[in-house]
Amino acid sequence: MSTELPPSTIPLFPTVASYREWRRKAYDEKKSVGFVPTMGALHEGHLSLVRRSLAENDLTVMSIFVNPAQFAPHEDLATYPRTLPRDLELLAALSVNTPAGPRSAAAVFVPSVQEMYPSGITQSIAEQKGTFVEVKGYSHQMEGKTRPTFFRGVATVVLKLFNIIEPTRAYFGQKDIQQALLLRRLTRDLLLSHPEPQNLIIAPTARDPTTSLALSSRNAYLSPDERNDAALALYRALQAAKSAWEEGMPKVDCVARAAGVIEQKKHGLGDAVDLRLDYVEMNDPETFDVLPEGVSRTQWAVDVADRPVILSGAMWVGKTRLIDNIVLGAWHTLGIVE
Template identity: 65%
Template structure:
């Protein structure tokens, strides 16, 4: 590869100046260094897949990376814990940070016959927010991005500043990385749909909405629990109760498939969560529902109570929910009647 040696030279220089960890994958900590690499890829007409993460990588993240490796000449993984998407009372300070393990997991993808990412983008906060950043939205200064209409319902009710922070940082990352394709997990379905709208509304070329891929949620093979970095917060007893959210969604899905309306489906789901709450009391584990809802994926507006599968006319429906297990908030979703236009197969 014509520009392999310049990449490694850049990585060595940056490791010295920025005290970055040693890695077989070149690490870029500045926008200017990454852009020099990206220009070479443009020149050689190489495609670049992009997987943005906040680190604490698990098999769900690695699934996204594998999809990118299979479809692109190069894959870039970013690791950046974004302050702007955490409210002041949320877990920015305690969010898992496991950089050595993350780099080892990415390197291990090479295996005997596999491939590993071409680069890791690892910027400090000052690189991403040159005007500075505070978690207090009222005190923030500078440029921020909002996607009106999709940011307020669903997760936006519980975390009203979350999507503003996500939209801002992902816009920055897309501007820096210039990906041919980008990959996001279904577990954060509202986020992924919002970002598809963002790239369309802002007329971005890298990526286009069609090249922002939503990849099916990776689950624990035994319990069905959606893999999440925040699962690390759960005690063994809490981990035993965490799959209740997925079970509740599946109960609602079964009811929907049988012709029940939204109101009846939600009652089925709530019964599953109530049973989990009562069982949790035996283990001194607090289980509390936040919400379960049916949404139209194009608008993320909640369906009417009387809506059912037939009234949707074959259109996909997002069934999503959140619950608390102890002090940890978990989210999950199912996309019903999807023909592959929302979640990649």
């Protein structure tokens, strides 16, 4: 094991070979394995997924790997928070009581970039060599419109991780709803057995109990004033759009109401914070297609009662880009499990 890894009471596996040796033992013992993939900088959102996995599986594995393939050349790969010692301390402190007894994390996969990309990796797609995965037709909408290379990098690294970890169940948060639904489609289209599509679990977005701000590793970039004031505008904007949708207003007016909340907040802040709306949009969760401008809730659900819609948005607070979403309608039909 690499001497560069911090001390940990949980077994750390920096190589595919070392992890697979551990995984074979779990197979021999017929134990289920839950998996929570992360890029580290752990927060309560990650830990809630770990707790769920501990409750539902014999063994729980987490990966901590900052994936360069999902960062465009102008994005924050170099400055993305890396807090491995603290992450391991948080993870080691977790324990869940189950009928089988107390459970804590069984292993952490902490690979190097070279281990995950044996052919090498650069952030420039034009210069990349090797094998990459693309989910055609589902990567250019919503987040993909602003970050056109993002889901190619996500699909590639998560497929690698699934092949390595071989999880019985894998856990993702609703905050990244497009990512979670896209990965479920990947498991279905590529006929994966670990996990099978129904075992890719989507948990509701973890939020600050006081402010309702969606928990994110990038929140660490925010100053206290930004985090407790300006950053809250995005969720409030989505709530305003939700209310408009439930009132029967057409989609174009719902989006306009959300944008108005952001604009009002921006005006109130003046020059104190650079607040910029990236997008607010409403999309079909099956196709990710944008809803027609004039469609209302009644028209959208004419054939399917309470037909769900993904209402999502992204906003810049200074140099920090935040995302959030609300699923309108029958959210449980998307496999989101409370």
